[in-house]
Amino acid sequence: MNLSVEIAGVRFKNPLIAASGTFGYGVEYEGVLDLSRLGGFVSKGLYLEPREGNPTPRLAETPSGLLNAIGLQGVGIRTFVRDVLPRIARHDTVHLVNICGDTVEEYAEVARVCDGAPGIAGLEVNISCPNVKKGGLAFGGDPRMTHEVVAAVRKATRLPVIPKLSPNVADITVFARAAEEAGADALSCINTLLGLAIDVETRRPRLAFGTGGLSGPAIRPIAVRMAWQAARAVSIPVIGIGGISCASDALEFLIAGCRAVQIGTANFVDPGVHERILSELQEWMERQRVEDIGQIVGTLDYPGLSPTPARDSEVCG
Amino acid sequence: MIAQMVANRIAPLVHREGLGGGYFLLTFRHRETAVEARAGQFVMIKAGSSAELPLRRPFSIMTTDPERETFTLFVKEVGAGSRALCALSPGEGAQCLGPLGRHFTPPPEGTEALLVAGGYGVAPFQLFGALLQGRGGSGRLFYGGRTALDLPLLDRLSRGGVPVVPATEDGSVGHHGRVTGAVAEWLDGIRGPARLYACGPEAMLHAVARLAGERALAAEVSLDPWMGCGLGTCLSCVVPIQRRGEARPKYRCACTEGPVFDAARVVWPGEASSREHGEEAGA
Numbered sequence: 001m002n003l004s005v006e007i008a009g010v011r012f013k014n015p016l017i018a019a020s021g022t023f024g025y026g027v028e029y030e031g032v033l034d035l036s037r038l039g040g041f042v043s044k045g046l047y048l049e050p051r052e053g054n055p056t057p058r059l060a061e062t063p064s065g066l067l068n069a070i071g072l073q074g075v076g077i078r079t080f081v082r083d084v085l086p087r088i089a090r091h092d093t094v095h096l097v098n099i100c101g102d103t104v105e106e107y108a109e110v111a112r113v114c115d116g117a118p119g120i121a122g123l124e125v126n127i128s129c130p131n132v133k134k135g136g137l138a139f140g141g142d143p144r145m146t147h148e149v150v151a152a153v154r155k156a157t158r159l160p161v162i163p164k165l166s167p168n169v170a171d172i173t174v175f176a177r178a179a180e181e182a183g184a185d186a187l188s189c190i191n192t193l194l195g196l197a198i199d200v201e202t203r204r205p206r207l208a209f210g211t212g213g214l215s216g217p218a219i220r221p222i223a224v225r226m227a228w229q230a231a232r233a234v235s236i237p238v239i240g241i242g243g244i245s246c247a248s249d250a251l252e253f254l255i256a257g258c259r260a261v262q263i264g265t266a267n268f269v270d271p272g273v274h275e276r277i278l279s280e281l282q283e284w285m286e287r288q289r290v291e292d293i294g295q296i297v298g299t300l301d302y303p304g305l306s307p308t309p310a311r312d313s314e315v316c317g
Numbered sequence: 318m319i320a321q322m323v324a325n326r327i328a329p330l331v332h333r334e335g336l337g338g339g340y341f342l343l344t345f346r347h348r349e350t351a352v353e354a355r356a357g358q359f360v361m362i363k364a365g366s367s368a369e370l371p372l373r374r375p376f377s378i379m380t381t382d383p384e385r386e387t388f389t390l391f392v393k394e395v396g397a398g399s400r401a402l403c404a405l406s407p408g409e410g411a412q413c414l415g416p417l418g419r420h421f422t423p424p425p426e427g428t429e430a431l432l433v434a435g436g437y438g439v440a441p442f443q444l445f446g447a448l449l450q451g452r453g454g455s456g457r458l459f460y461g462g463r464t465a466l467d468l469p470l471l472d473r474l475s476r477g478g479v480p481v482v483p484a485t486e487d488g489s490v491g492h493h494g495r496v497t498g499a500v501a502e503w504l505d506g507i508r509g510p511a512r513l514y515a516c517g518p519e520a521m522l523h524a525v526a527r528l529a530g531e532r533a534l535a536a537e538v539s540l541d542p543w544m545g546c547g548l549g550t551c552l553s554c555v556v557p558i559q560r561r562g563e564a565r566p567k568y569r570c571a572c573t574e575g576p577v578f579d580a581a582r583v584v585w586p587g588e589a590s591s592r593e594h595g596e597e598a599g600a
Contacts, residue, residue: 024550028573032323032414032548044550052568059545059553061371066545070552073568216370245368268546270368270412272325 435517461496
């Protein structure tokens with residue numbers, strides 16, 4: 001049975017990757033789980049400089065969901081490369097770094113710092129964080145900006161470049177194609193959905209930042225739909241993300257056309273969730289007589305739909 | 318702190334005792350926590366085995382039984398997470414991650430330990446009281462609540478361990494007034510060195526920190542901010558802490574760098590300075 005998948009020339013032992021912002025810098029899990037069992041993991045988003053993040057409260061539970069406005073608290077890319085990366089590099093797993101910026105130049109500079117560093121297999125470009133005032137969604141909400149930032153990162157590094165797209169747009173395929181045209185090697189779909197939870201006693205938002213990004217099972221059907229749309233719109237691989245907490249959730253994304261998936265919020269509920277999903281996935285493959293996980297990618301039987309979508313619009317022309 | 322083994326696994330409930338008023342004592346089998354947990358440490362726990370939300374909840378470890386490989390939590394039914402936990406029957410499992418966090422630091426020899434508990438914040442002090450007794454040190458537990466109903470462990474704690482001084486705001490049992498008033502009175506009457514340890518509502522912790530500050534006493538407080546993961550990755554339980562030599566406070570995770578902090582290093586609400594809602598927020 002083969003569970004391994006290849007994305008942008010990088011081989012993942014299995015298609016289950018821990019998502020950025022839900023797995024710290026990976027090393028927090030040393031001693032709690034075996035990092036070498038992961039398909040891979042994506043570090044918490046990093047800017048050039050350290051970030052303090054947003055005031056508290058930063059997290060609120062909603063029905064089947066988690067609303068967060070952490071604000072990308074982090075140590076900054078140079079401290080990360082110097083102090084944290086050597087510890088990560090000791091583990092036999094694929095490590096991607098989620099990179100952020102207030103400006104196009106900052107994204108490119110963070111990418112350059114990562115370029116020569118051992119222990120980084122690729123860069124996930126965060127153009128979709130809803131919880132920062134500058135950057136973030138500004139790049140992911142305008143296809144021209146998406147193109148510009150991805151092209152700048154592409155130029156700055158030889159590492160695989162994987163933009164993480166926002167669901168807070170009318171048509172994700174426009175952004176998927178913009179990223180592909182700019183030289184992306186793969187896409188991560190999706191980041192959190194912009195939400196607002198209100199404390200009715202105080203009539204104030206439940207998060208200090210105000211709005212937040214919604215994750216968890218509540219967003220899964222939206223995420224599957226958007227990942228499916230993106231996968232049909234581009235020829236580069238898509239990594240599906242959104243509310244996965246068991247193997248059948250992961251399989252939905254794979255069947256919809258994603259080559260791998262990321263597990264996010266469920267890591268908070270159970271740090272051992274990856275191992276559980278992996279064994280469930282193996283059971284499913286045995287039962288379905290699937291030899292290679294790659295065989296099920298994009299096998300969605302969707303009545304009345306043409307096998308490949310029409311590509312009728314150019315993005316940045 | 319010594320490096321500890323943290324284990325994530327299903328912990329079966331072995332004993333459940335209702336104390337009335339929505340309070341329960343829940344005993345689970347979980348070897349690492351039973352063997353290694355120290356006073357002030359906690360577990361992240363949730364009924365059932367699904368990885369679906371809601372999140373696990375943090376609970377202070379009240380007692381441990383290393384031989385039986387069990388530990389006991391003092392839980393009040395408040396929301397969905399604690400209700401599901403209190404509804405478990407013996408034999409049913411909970412997902413448990415622990416032991417987690419920084420524990421209370423025992424006082425130097427000859428220093429009296431004053432343990433200040435508000436409501437169900439009393440949980441860590443049974444383990445701490447036992448530790449103090451084992452060391453032959455002197456200690457006293459000040460156990461406060463609004464009424465006698467908020468002190469469901471009073472009889473149990475009074476039967477053994479360190480002496481207990483109850484305090485209720487309505488005067489229904491013990492000292493009439495806030496628990497910090499009882500602590501201040503006690504401090505007025507003693508000559509030797511003392512150190513404060515507190516767990517309870519934030520306002521009480523802040524009052525203990527002020528009391529310690531006024532009398533130049535060391536104090537440790539166990540903070541209870543909203544916690545998501547217990548491992549320092551969700552970054553939701555951060556609290557502003559300003560260590561010696563630092564120009565400004567830094568957000569630190571209560572789950573990994575706390576929950577027990579030096580009270581003098583905590584930037585309390587209302588005391589905040591540059592960190593709050595300034596230009597940097599959201600950037």
